[in-house]
Amino acid sequence: MIILSIETSCDETAISVVEAKGSAESPGFSILGNACFSQIKIHKEYGGVYPNLAKREHQKNLVPLLIEVLKESKFFKLETKDEKLPTEIEKILEREPELLRQFKEFIPTIEKPPIDMIAVTVGPGLEPTLWVGVNFAKSLSRVWNIPIEPTNHMEGHIASVLLNRSDESGIKNNESRINYPALALLISGGHTQLVLIEKPLKYKILGETRDDAAGEAYDKVARMLGLSYPGGPEISRLAKEDREKRQEANVWRLPRPMIHTDDYDFSFSGLKTAVLYRLRDAKKITNSQKKEIAREFDDAVTEVLIRKTERALRNYDIKTLIVAGGVAANPNIRESFAALKKPLSGLSVLFPTIKLSTDNSIMIAMAAFLRISSKQETVIPIAANGNLSFSNSAN
Ligand code: KG4
Ligand code: ZN
Numbered sequence: 001m002i003i004l005s006i007e008t009s010c011d012e013t014a015i016s017v018v019e020a021k022g023s024a025e026s027p028g029f030s031i032l033g034n035a036c037f038s039q040i041k042i043h044k045e046y047g048g049v050y051p052n053l054a055k056r057e058h059q060k061n062l063v064p065l066l067i068e069v070l071k072e073s074k075f076f077k078l079e080t081k082d083e084k085l086p087t088e089i090e091k092i093l094e095r096e097p098e099l100l101r102q103f104k105e106f107i108p109t110i111e112k113p114p115i116d117m118i119a120v121t122v123g124p125g126l127e128p129t130l131w132v133g134v135n136f137a138k139s140l141s142r143v144w145n146i147p148i149e150p151t152n153h154m155e156g157h158i159a160s161v162l163l164n165r166s167d168e169s170g171i172k173n174n175e176s177r178i179n180y181p182a183l184a185l186l187i188s189g190g191h192t193q194l195v196l197i198e199k200p201l202k203y204k205i206l207g208e209t210r211d212d213a214a215g216e217a218y219d220k221v222a223r224m225l226g227l228s229y230p231g232g233p234e235i236s237r238l239a240k241e242d243r244e245k246r247q248e249a250n251v252w253r254l255p256r257p258m259i260h261t262d263d264y265d266f267s268f269s270g271l272k273t274a275v276l277y278r279l280r281d282a283k284k285i286t287n288s289q290k291k292e293i294a295r296e297f298d299d300a301v302t303e304v305l306i307r308k309t310e311r312a313l314r315n316y317d318i319k320t321l322i323v324a325g326g327v328a329a330n331p332n333i334r335e336s337f338a339a340l341k342k343p344l345s346g347l348s349v350l351f352p353t354i355k356l357s358t359d360n361s362i363m364i365a366m367a368a369f370l371r372i373s374s375k376q377e378t379v380i381p382i383a384a385n386g387n388l389s390f391s392n393s394a395n
Contacts, residue, residue, distance in 0.1 A: 006133045020369035055132055063107070157325045158197070208265060211269035242294065326359065
């Protein structure tokens, strides 16, 4: 099955063409085409994602990225018949005028590619930006008569571990098979969740953050330290430099919020406030102190994530742990979770490759395939839903 997948939930405009084979239990994926436009440079100025700007960028970039992936996958052919677009397209794209303009100009010139399904992220995420992707998918579906599989972004992060490749951090990810019951620790800019997966597509949220998401905390602390957006990679870089410089723990001890509480919830906003107070007390900090703070913050987040996850691993007799989402690109977090395999024998720990940790459209194609091939009826409507949660369709 050939899947065209579209992701616009935040600040990455991404489109892929993925060939999926096998079954939900044993899937195989090949990437035929992948194109992504990251808006990070644009949002850097604002210190975070500015939704209206993101929406405008998605509108501008979707058609060029589609042409790029079709060319890469060798599915790009010019249309010889003079096909007219259905008038409905004007209605579907009425709120995306720039996308409508490009759609009318280019899509009739492209021959229908051999695509079996369009997977599109419908949520969770920024609703205005999600709509751009959803309306683009609806328009393509109407013109080319291809069905749409509305896809949950977080299910995408879970599926991101299924691409069998060794990653750039040196931890081999060769056994990317999920054994059940599985546990997913989802750590991104918008979410921090521990999700029990009893069997494919059967989710139960065990706990989540009560305030800031882990990635959000990295971004906010980075901003306090004068580092650029997104803050996660900057903090982990400084933390690494500090670890290389000195062995012992530093003097800037930060709290480990909720580390001993009898639940699976998290809280990161206190950690951010603690950094703020330390900075205020210090008045002026040196570069070396910045590195110390970055390291201590990185350690504090990692320890809390590890302890809470360990509780769930033991209590639910988990066979596979999935650590996914943008923060899973963090080397300290990856190494600490990989080390859990030893004390908990029989446990496999899966990460996405570094590239597939942050938002991308390949994971959306993989999640859509799992749903389609498990023959579960789609329960998600084809409409953007910024607060979309996990919907169980397996009984
Ligand atoms: O999954 P993602 O790309 O987008 C959302 O769905 O939110 O996650 C983005 C988040 C950002 O907060 C970014 O700072 C964080 O992932 N991140 C990291 C690292 N790389 C990205 N956090 C910590 N360490 C990193 N190396
Ligand atoms: Zn994400």
